[in-house]
Amino acid sequence: MSAYGKVVILGTGIMGRALTERLLGQGVDVTVWNRTASRAEPLAELGATVAATPAEAVAGADTVLLTLFDAAAVVEVLTEAADAAPGAVWVQMSTIGTDGTEEVASVAASHGLDLVEAMMLGTKGPAETGKLVLLTAGNADLLAKVEPLLALVSQKRVHAGPALGDGTRLKLVCNTWIGLLTAGTGQAFAMMRALGLDEKLFLEAISGGQSDSVYAHAKGALMLADDYQPANFQLRGLRKDLDLAADATGGDGTFGVLDAVRGLYAAAEDAGNGAEDIAAVFRVFEGDAYRGM
Template sequence: MSVYGKVVVLGTGIMGTALAGRLLGQGENVTVWNRTPERAASLAAAGATVAATPAEAVTGADVVLLTLFDADAVIGVLKEAADATPAGATWVQMSTIGIEGTDTVAAVAREHGLTLVESMMLGTKGPAEQGTLVLLTGGDADRLTAIDPLLALVSQKRVYAGPQVGAGSRLKLVCNTWIALLTAGTGQAFAMLRALGLDPKLFLDAIAGGQSDSVYAHVKGDLMIADDYQPANFQLRGLHKDLELAEDATGDDGKFPILDALRGLYAKAEEQGQGREDIAAVYRVLP
């Protein structure tokens, strides 16, 4: 049974499809739109209504979830659909578009009289499908409370970052930089073990159950040991993009040397053709 009326998902890439599928599975009334309609075919088969345009999609909507690739795509959809949006609808910005992009999107929403909050996704396709994402929210607290029953269907936890749309985006850049660091650190440990003539599994055995243990190190480490990164749980090119956004947000002036090093490492991996593989593939570019 529907918790929150008509829910619209604009953008059915990996995460948009996972979110829409999860909501359909929970009995929600879901309408989707994608610039390439064929990518919404599986959702149509699962019971979603597929709209031909963003304006058609948001007509009569209660909540609109934005899961698009970049700021330009979000801005274009906002402008195209604004006049068709009901007065009481809530737009939820969930695309990773950086600080500058988020500020521009928020300004466009205000210009068109749209109510916009953000709910950034910390997690990948699997957690989205299972409803176990962590959502990093920002914007009007009352509006976020009003749609919390819907957000709870796709997440295990919501972390409120502050009243400004953009606070959640800032927190996500920090969290994804940490994920990049954990993955690269695990890869470096394995590279060192290889250089020192030791079995890579010894590292995971050594940290298991101790204060330095990390579930994430085991997950990515197992992929590195297997040297098989498909299918990608978190594509390397996506994390590289996030590191670029983090660099833009903090300033490219050497203030954060570890971030600078990570950005260079993931850029090298993408240049060598690892972009569509799991982020564990960063291990391949280490000596």
């Protein structure tokens, strides 16, 4: 047993798998479970223990990381596995919105679980290399207990507040900002082309100045690529996060830019780009004609 005890990851999608690989590479004993077992089984070859059920996975666990798709999945798994891991710290890392977080916190409290938040800011690459930023919230003593483990997968932890949900709220703001940056870069590229200019000039113009953005350069490079593969940060995932942000802020038109960007990502997903990187949102501005030029 490693110095971190038994660590369990429930949910081995893109981020859950990346966290598993990172922790295994750091010598941590990791047990995993996934609803679709075939997605978890390859991790056994890397050294993970693959469990058949959530309850089996968390038995004797010291720390349980929840990296599931939505609030319903988190609630179901908590309900099924809660009594199998007395004394474990449960770390909620799934983007499930404020209402979902309240529901999960209520379920955890009803089972007497020690639950904290550590929302992931970053994609697969940073998770694999320990470069995530984690937005934490909840009981300070519990967070201190899991701090050494969280430090293995992140370059820094930003404490959002003492209440469960504070991390989620900060994550929704950050993901909205990411959506704005990507959409803005896509619009800039479309405008450059409409005005008869090379898109690369836009990136050159902002480079090194006060308006420069590493993120704009990264997504701009993807927009200039010949093809788009299934991505670290899929467009449909960000669309879900933007909808959760609207739900959390009332969705009443108060944040008009958020509403506009939500519409843009919805159009991009409806056009069939949901599984691609969020950079594919730029296609909305000129449609398929852009890709073929």
